[in-house]
Amino acid sequence: MTKYYRVLIDCKDEKGLVYKISKAFYDFGLNVENNREFVDAQNGKFFMRSEVSGKFDPLALEAELHLVLPARANIRLIEPKPKRIVLMATKESHCLGDILIRHEANELEAEIIGVISNYETLRNLVEKFEIPYVHVSHEGLQRAEHEERILTELEKFGHIDYIVLAKYMRILTPEFVAHFDERIINIHHSFLPAFIGANPYKQAYDRGVKIIGATAHFVNNNLDEGPIIAQDIIPINHTMDWKAMRNAGRDVEKVVLAKALKLALEDKIFVYANKTVIFD
Amino acid sequence: MTKYYRVLIDCKDEKGLVYKISKAFYDFGLNVENNREFVDAQNGKFFMRSEVSGKFDPLALEAELHLVLPARANIRLIEPKPKRIVLMATKESHCLGDILIRHEANELEAEIIGVISNYETLRNLVEKFEIPYVHVSHEGLQRAEHEERILTELEKFGHIDYIVLAKYMRILTPEFVAHFDERIINIHHSFLPAFIGANPYKQAYDRGVKIIGATAHFVNNNLDEGPIIAQDIIPINHTMDWKAMRNAGRDVEKVVLAKALKLALEDKIFVYANKTVIFD
Amino acid sequence: MTKYYRVLIDCKDEKGLVYKISKAFYDFGLNVENNREFVDAQNGKFFMRSEVSGKFDPLALEAELHLVLPARANIRLIEPKPKRIVLMATKESHCLGDILIRHEANELEAEIIGVISNYETLRNLVEKFEIPYVHVSHEGLQRAEHEERILTELEKFGHIDYIVLAKYMRILTPEFVAHFDERIINIHHSFLPAFIGANPYKQAYDRGVKIIGATAHFVNNNLDEGPIIAQDIIPINHTMDWKAMRNAGRDVEKVVLAKALKLALEDKIFVYANKTVIFD
Amino acid sequence: MTKYYRVLIDCKDEKGLVYKISKAFYDFGLNVENNREFVDAQNGKFFMRSEVSGKFDPLALEAELHLVLPARANIRLIEPKPKRIVLMATKESHCLGDILIRHEANELEAEIIGVISNYETLRNLVEKFEIPYVHVSHEGLQRAEHEERILTELEKFGHIDYIVLAKYMRILTPEFVAHFDERIINIHHSFLPAFIGANPYKQAYDRGVKIIGATAHFVNNNLDEGPIIAQDIIPINHTMDWKAMRNAGRDVEKVVLAKALKLALEDKIFVYANKTVIFD
Incomplete structure (x- = not known):
């Protein structure tokens, strides 16, 4: 069944973060319906919010993201509901x-x-x-x-x-x-x-x-x-x-x-x- | 010759100020092209700005205004110029x-x-x-x-x-x-x-x-x-x-x-x- | 008993209107708490809205205003109420x-x-x-x-x-x-x-x-x-x-x-x- | 020598575009200083603007992007100058x-x-x-x-x-x-x-x-x-x-x-x- 999730990530900035995250989304076969990023260059912080959908295991995606992202990345997969x-x-x-x-x-x-x-x-x-x-x-x-x-x-x-x-x-x-x-x-x-x-x-x-x-x-x-x-x-x-x-x-x-x-x-x-x- | 003046008045508020001022303008035969007043009720202060024109003696108008307005009224007749x-x-x-x-x-x-x-x-x-x-x-x-x-x-x-x-x-x-x-x-x-x-x-x-x-x-x-x-x-x-x-x-x-x-x-x-x- | 009224006037513009209206207010012993006027010079139209209070007969004031204002002046005395x-x-x-x-x-x-x-x-x-x-x-x-x-x-x-x-x-x-x-x-x-x-x-x-x-x-x-x-x-x-x-x-x-x-x-x-x- | 470029891409939308583009940037060793995307879902159109820097060959990057993106993708590499x-x-x-x-x-x-x-x-x-x-x-x-x-x-x-x-x-x-x-x-x-x-x-x-x-x-x-x-x-x-x-x-x-x-x-x-x- 198709799932809809909001993925919110913030972590230390480093090269290739968008690539790594979008690769994970791609590998999981997700549709990315909306994507916003921001790098606070001064403080070396990266922020990203994506709206994704697909037939996928959210826990597995979360695990994959932790694997490719810097240590202590803050990753939240949120199912839209009231x-x-x-x-x-x-x-x-x-x-x-x-x-x-x-x-x-x-x-x-x-x-x-x-x-x-x-x-x-x-x-x-x-x-x-x-x-x-x-x-x-x-x-x-x-x-x-x-x-x-x-x-x-x-x-x-x-x-x-x-x-x-x-x-x-x-x-x-x-x-x-x-x-x-x-x-x-x-x-x-x-x-x-x-x-x-x-x-x-x-x-x-x-x-x-x-x-x-x-x-x-x-x-x-x-x-x-x-x-x-x-x-x-x-x-x-x-x-x-x-x-x-x-x-x-x-x-x-x-x-x-x-x-x-x-x-x-x-x-x-x-x-x-x-x-x-x-x-x- | 027709003169154009801005008349700026501020003084203690009391009953009849607009009447007295507009009477003076009327008695001097002035056209009033613009008129703005404000009463600060809390502090008992009256403010008025008028744009007037006519063939008149500004000093005489100023004197008349001083006559009809409360003591220590601040009256300015300003001729528009750069x-x-x-x-x-x-x-x-x-x-x-x-x-x-x-x-x-x-x-x-x-x-x-x-x-x-x-x-x-x-x-x-x-x-x-x-x-x-x-x-x-x-x-x-x-x-x-x-x-x-x-x-x-x-x-x-x-x-x-x-x-x-x-x-x-x-x-x-x-x-x-x-x-x-x-x-x-x-x-x-x-x-x-x-x-x-x-x-x-x-x-x-x-x-x-x-x-x-x-x-x-x-x-x-x-x-x-x-x-x-x-x-x-x-x-x-x-x-x-x-x-x-x-x-x-x-x-x-x-x-x-x-x-x-x-x-x-x-x-x-x-x-x-x-x-x-x-x-x- | 003190009455509160909004007086709305619009009529053909002519010299001395503010004077005549404020004189009427003054003669009736009114407090004028707020006064706004506008002259549409292009169309020769005068507009005024006043908030007045006092012990007075509104019908008499209206009659007086009709007396001093141009013919066909539109005069409304409105008592504030829901x-x-x-x-x-x-x-x-x-x-x-x-x-x-x-x-x-x-x-x-x-x-x-x-x-x-x-x-x-x-x-x-x-x-x-x-x-x-x-x-x-x-x-x-x-x-x-x-x-x-x-x-x-x-x-x-x-x-x-x-x-x-x-x-x-x-x-x-x-x-x-x-x-x-x-x-x-x-x-x-x-x-x-x-x-x-x-x-x-x-x-x-x-x-x-x-x-x-x-x-x-x-x-x-x-x-x-x-x-x-x-x-x-x-x-x-x-x-x-x-x-x-x-x-x-x-x-x-x-x-x-x-x-x-x-x-x-x-x-x-x-x-x-x-x-x-x-x-x- | 480090080069600074603006990369503007618009093309037919399809799955994985951000991944493919960010992969190209990553493979070319680029710093991505700013990234904005928009998908017009109704019309199936994808837009992206990135600010990238690095020691790289712009023509090679452009060629790579054409390789991975849909046919007729509009790709512009612009060097900031007056x-x-x-x-x-x-x-x-x-x-x-x-x-x-x-x-x-x-x-x-x-x-x-x-x-x-x-x-x-x-x-x-x-x-x-x-x-x-x-x-x-x-x-x-x-x-x-x-x-x-x-x-x-x-x-x-x-x-x-x-x-x-x-x-x-x-x-x-x-x-x-x-x-x-x-x-x-x-x-x-x-x-x-x-x-x-x-x-x-x-x-x-x-x-x-x-x-x-x-x-x-x-x-x-x-x-x-x-x-x-x-x-x-x-x-x-x-x-x-x-x-x-x-x-x-x-x-x-x-x-x-x-x-x-x-x-x-x-x-x-x-x-x-x-x-x-x-x-x-």
């Missing part, structure tokens, strides 16, 4: 709602297995879509304790591919993040690294900028400093106070988050040196 | 060349009365356009001494409306800037406030952003912190090292600087609270 | 879903009083939000007959301010459109006037363009030729077939339609000479 | 000036060997840069006769890689174009296919669009219908008459034309089915 994602949100509905609508329209290669929020505000919206909504209030709790409860809820969901912070307005500790390395996607409401931290629209207003933006990034130990996946901006002007900026910014936030999420779901992102290589 | 500008540059030609070409095509309401540079590099280009090129080397000089020499050269030019830093890569001291309050326009090669300081493209590369930009701003005492006039961005990707970003960024830099310069030349900018109100 | 809108759609959910989510989040100054579709496809989505969904199939019907049935359903809704065609994929006859002059907003999936007519993404693919876009416009007698309210684009490339373009285009479509809808709901659009004057 | 270009213009200087400045700054992989114009207007600008300016007036001439004279002048320049129409405002006949197949680059001042033909800004104004743009394309037999290389847009609004649009559009025109020219000079464009495949 990834299991959990959304986290606080009170704002624009990003969450946008993902729910895309999910409903089968735009996303994902199954939303649940939504976790520190408020009840969004329950009504989420439950319209028959998706479990778990309220984990942070009130009266230490941060560690709150996160512990969230982790307990997350565990109940079983396997999770990605956690999407769809305007989840609390800071996650390095301890929490460590459980989901390169698997938490956040939307920050500024074009990072401008306006790191709280209320970027207020900061933008105070500074008098003429553009505002949004940044989707993986979350790592340092707040707002994880690898950037996608960014976009909109022009603004002096007539807009920070609330008008925030309202205008919502359209950018939701489009940027959705773009980043799609890239992740379609296995188009490599993370390297706190940056991303994206084959979009 | 402003006298000096360009300062270092070694890169893209912004300078772009302004020279626009000047040559009469796109700018300006007369370029000279170019000052700390290198000889751009002399050949500038002199093609029969514009005086003054080389003021900084080598072996203290910053204050260097700026003193520049000031001496600037004085020789006579009246100067604006100084345009077209990729002038040296920091100006508050003492220098104080001579030209809100009259020095700089192009910074990042979307401020991201990547303040040296080599923003290197910083952008290191941070792994997906957009780069440029910011034109008035220069004040604090480097890169003056009022922003115009900003724009371009998308970038992982294949670009910082030199590729710098090259791509040049097109944004020159367009943003030209845009800001035109706004200044056409008296469309109010500066207030370290921000700009722009009637474009 | 407008009653009906959405029409066919099978695609992205625009419809986006409006539903915005509505749910109180982003829109509108009440969605119903959705009409020629298919059952979107019923499930719409009814999640407790909004009436009316299926008016076109199968086996003449166009006139189908529209007659839609009109009957629309009448049942009572007063309707705007009809929003959120990817309603059937052509409306001039007879239908005549019932809702300048009150039907459509989203066309190209940057008009490029790719008028059926399947613009297919046309765009065949032509090999490097940008695709979307256009929100009022519907008039001629398909795709009504006054344009808003447009935007996204870059595309050779790797995208027309289905990929269509998918990418959805994000532009929904943002452009929402933008146009908000402008209409906030009474920021004048229609004139098959164009729009927009005070955004 | 291409010889001729600019043609009429009266407007913004595109021409922009290219002259870029040329002066060594931004372009090109040598401008001359400028041809049907007016004298731009002579002064061009000669500043010590570039030959040839005036070929069209006055009193039949189109064929005028083009004959231009051809005569072009022949005097010797080998020409590209002709760049930098706002050359006359239509070229198919007979003229046939001499320079896929070697004439034009800038059209609209986002094609909108506003084909004369005065697109006037057309845009009349239609009331909210964006205007520019399109760089190869010239073929049908005016404005050649393969599109690059496009971009800027937002506009109701305050702009067509002259204001034209002025604003100039910045887009020059940036888009420069972008297209760079892609051509760096051999990054394949033309196919009246479209372009671009490896930027």
Whole structure:
């Protein structure tokens, strides 16, 4: 039976890598439907993403690739199927709602297995879509304790591919993040690294900028400093106070988050040196 | 004889300002060809820019406006004519060349009365356009001494409306800037406030952003912190090292600087609270 | 009691209009919170939109304005309140879903009083939000007959301010459109006037363009030729077939339609000479 | 001695092409510094562009590639060196000036060997840069006769890689174009296919669009219908008459034309089915 796989490879760069990889594909009789490579010459790193199909044994292909590629090559053969994602949100509905609508329209290669929020505000919206909504209030709790409860809820969901912070307005500790390395996607409401931290629209207003933006990034130990996946901006002007900026910014936030999420779901992102290589 | 004037007013906001101003225009028999107002409700400030024409005495109009407007109103009646500008540059030609070409095509309401540079590099280009090129080397000089020499050269030019830093890569001291309050326009090669300081493209590369930009701003005492006039961005990707970003960024830099310069030349900018109100 | 009104005026241009209008506002003791004017000098037309507040009699103000303005001035005093809108759609959910989510989040100054579709496809989505969904199939019907049935359903809704065609994929006859002059907003999936007519993404693919876009416009007698309210684009490339373009285009479509809808709901659009004057 | 080459291949798609090509590169001991492929699955076409270096015999490599690739494969080995270009213009200087400045700054992989114009207007600008300016007036001439004279002048320049129409405002006949197949680059001042033909800004104004743009394309037999290389847009609004649009559009025109020219000079464009495949 014909199998479809995405093959993601990153390793030390050396001469002949494309030849060796494409030879393996050829020897296995594969159709290569899409091929993207990138060499970071400065750091001597090679990245490749291929979409292949054929009647073949994926494990044998993986073994063959390990044989011909440099030691410690990172090789992933991924069968396209809906990834299991959990959304986290606080009170704002624009990003969450946008993902729910895309999910409903089968735009996303994902199954939303649940939504976790520190408020009840969004329950009504989420439950319209028959998706479990778990309220984990942070009130009266230490941060560690709150996160512990969230982790307990997350565990109940079983396997999770990605956690999407769809305007989840609390800071996650390095301890929490460590459980989901390169698997938490956040939307920050500024074009990072401008306006790191709280209320970027207020900061933008105070500074008098003429553009505002949004940044989707993986979350790592340092707040707002994880690898950037996608960014976009909109022009603004002096007539807009920070609330008008925030309202205008919502359209950018939701489009940027959705773009980043799609890239992740379609296995188009490599993370390297706190940056991303994206084959979009 | 019909006169054309730009009337720029900013003052404390109060009820009836538009009525009082438009009454004055009406009483003086003026045609109002363009009218823009903005009230910063939060700070109780009123801004208005009108283009008027008619057979009238500008001084009498100014006096009348002072009579009807709140005390300490800032009223400027400006007759449109080419402003006298000096360009300062270092070694890169893209912004300078772009302004020279626009000047040559009469796109700018300006007369370029000279170019000052700390290198000889751009002399050949500038002199093609029969514009005086003054080389003021900084080598072996203290910053204050260097700026003193520049000031001496600037004085020789006579009246100067604006100084345009077209990729002038040296920091100006508050003492220098104080001579030209809100009259020095700089192009910074990042979307401020991201990547303040040296080599923003290197910083952008290191941070792994997906957009780069440029910011034109008035220069004040604090480097890169003056009022922003115009900003724009371009998308970038992982294949670009910082030199590729710098090259791509040049097109944004020159367009943003030209845009800001035109706004200044056409008296469309109010500066207030370290921000700009722009009637474009 | 303090009243808030939007005052929209368009009339033949003549000297002193701003003075006369602002005098009326002043005489009525109004606060003018926002003021936008535009003179189309070529056609001798004047447009003004003001947001005023105060303790006043709107009918008296309207009468006063008619007294001081040129004959046949079009004067509208509009009290801000949610407008009653009906959405029409066919099978695609992205625009419809986006409006539903915005509505749910109180982003829109509108009440969605119903959705009409020629298919059952979107019923499930719409009814999640407790909004009436009316299926008016076109199968086996003449166009006139189908529209007659839609009109009957629309009448049942009572007063309707705007009809929003959120990817309603059937052509409306001039007879239908005549019932809702300048009150039907459509989203066309190209940057008009490029790719008028059926399947613009297919046309765009065949032509090999490097940008695709979307256009929100009022519907008039001629398909795709009504006054344009808003447009935007996204870059595309050779790797995208027309289905990929269509998918990418959805994000532009929904943002452009929402933008146009908000402008209409906030009474920021004048229609004139098959164009729009927009005070955004 | 190490040689640097760009290898451009397009041929019928079949299994194993990347393998065969990369094997040839490997067998010749080449470093592959950059690799881009694209398969047009619908049309069964394969495109690849590689940047290779090494001590090798280009003719032998070309022969080897012909051996392993499908019959009638189009294989080009191009040594990077400045291409010889001729600019043609009429009266407007913004595109021409922009290219002259870029040329002066060594931004372009090109040598401008001359400028041809049907007016004298731009002579002064061009000669500043010590570039030959040839005036070929069209006055009193039949189109064929005028083009004959231009051809005569072009022949005097010797080998020409590209002709760049930098706002050359006359239509070229198919007979003229046939001499320079896929070697004439034009800038059209609209986002094609909108506003084909004369005065697109006037057309845009009349239609009331909210964006205007520019399109760089190869010239073929049908005016404005050649393969599109690059496009971009800027937002506009109701305050702009067509002259204001034209002025604003100039910045887009020059940036888009420069972008297209760079892609051509760096051999990054394949033309196919009246479209372009671009490896930027």
